Amino acid sequence: MARLGINGLKVGILAIAMLGGALAQTLTFWSWRVEDKEFYEDIARQFEAKTGIKVVYTPYKNTEYNTILASALAAGSGPDIIHTRAYGGLAQLADAGYLLPIDAKQVPGLSKFPSSLLNAARGFKDDTKKKIYGVPFATQSLGFFYNKDLLAKAGITRLPETWPDFKAALAKIKAAGIIPLANGPKDGVSLEQIFGVIGPMFYGGTDYFRELTAGQKTFVDDGFIKALEETAALKEFFPPNYAGIGYPEGRTLFTNGGAAFFVTGGFDIAYFRDNNPKLNFGFMPAPPLTRGGRTYVPTFADGNFSINAKSKNIEAALKFLSFLATPEFGQQFTEKLAQASAVPGTKAKDPVLQQIMEQTGYYGTPFLTLVGFRYAAPTGTELLRSGLQRMILGQATGRQVAEEMTKGVATWYKPFQK
Structure with a gap:
């Protein structure tokens, strides 16, 4: 009986350790938005409270970010979540195979984004043009x-x-x-x-x-x-x-x-x-x-949230992108950063920003x-x-x-x- 008790204890400890490991799962997130560090760290805390998945946000100087990111990706490393530029900036990474293609089944909120914004998250080569490689974050x-x-x-x-x-x-x-x-x-x-x-x-x-x-x-x-x-x-x-x-x-x-x-x-x-x-x-x-x-x-679309194709935490990364595609995130982005979130339907508290958003809806080109x-x-x-x-x-x-x-x-x- 004592041996069974010990074995049971070992199994319990192992289960707790496995559970703790799952709860301690961590995603790394790189960006050039140094000025938004406080905002994204708050978003990371909200996401962790919902999912148990931790997100570590690391911003680099705008002028240095592209070089640092490109070097890491070329070496087969880099973060799980990548703040990517839009249009040609993203296409260069997608065409090189560095980004994971995603769809509305994996990230449900994508289905609500207009094609004009999703086009900023596509590759440029023939075999990447139809795929989407990120969730647009701002217009x-x-x-x-x-x-x-x-x-x-x-x-x-x-x-x-x-x-x-x-x-x-x-x-x-x-x-x-x-x-x-x-x-x-x-x-x-x-x-x-x-x-x-x-x-x-x-x-x-x-x-x-x-x-x-x-x-x-x-x-x-x-x-x-x-x-x-x-x-x-x-x-x-x-x-x-x-x-x-x-x-x-x-x-x-x-x-x-x-x-x-x-x-x-x-x-x-x-x-x-x-x-x-x-x-x-x-x-x-x-x-x-x-x-x-x-x-x-x-x-224009300002950029995207993308996933490193070599991430070892794809499932968790998809959950994070799904959260970043929700109205809940989009409204916070618009209010706290005084910028227009790409998530459809958000409203601005700043009267000038709201005016811009409305006029863009009428007159955008x-x-x-x-x-x-x-x-x-x-x-x-x-x-x-x-x-x-x-x-x-x-x-x-x-x-x-x-x-x-x-x-x-x-x-x-x-x-x-x-």
Whole structure:
């Protein structure tokens, strides 16, 4: 009887150990979102309370993340959960076999995501294009943020309703001794964003994007060229000594109340509020060419939550992605990070963010160079940014830039090779 008691005790201890091991299962999660560490650690605690699965969130500097991740994956290691970029950034990893394809059976919430967002989580090679490799985590939209107090100071009592009216307002603001636009051309990011905001009304928005990506048109198009020219022409409203103004400098200038407008995305709302709580700002899309004309808000998926194809914790990782695809997570993401979650149906408490989300629903169009042409080098983004910088310096025309973009992208984009 004593021996049986001992054996029973051993079995009990073994069972407890096995149970403890299951409860102690840990997922590793890498990201570039250093500023969101507190949020994701809270999400990890919520998930552990529901499932008993622990998640360790490790963020790296944005500028170092891609290199660190690529090195780890190439060595056959890396985290279980990977914060992946969207479109070309994800496709490079998926095409290399580093990411696990998922579907709505494994992650039920995927069935509620629109195809426009799921397309940001697909590969680029023929054998990966139809598969999904992540749960989209955020949508971003671009437009003109404006300082209400500076507009009032310049005598602008109502927002311009047409593009000619908008340029006239910029001239009036400049004449009042106020910097009209905080953006500058130093790093090219702001130029691409300005083009993304005003370009659609010249080249035709989503209709042109579809024809372009299908190879029915190229960048050598009158509307596209006009959009390039209008973007470069805004240099007269940039800050003094604008050659030294890039995205960070422009953001700081606007946040500190130094310029009337700044072209950026909803992702900067939290920055504005955290760094200048008194900033009285709003958001507006680029006004149409004519009164009552078509309005566009360029939008894109910001990235995805993906699973390492070599993870040893696939089942647990799928449970975590399923949680990240729920309205419960999406609502917290939108409220706490002041960004638009990709989970359908979320609402924002921040009035400006909610306005952006609503206008995106009405007027959304793909942010052309990111959504369609960042899959290989030279990317459409690289060619656009450098081309606009040269236009501002008087070293290239809009047609030359459009021709260079077409030729460059055609080296890897099959529809352009017809």
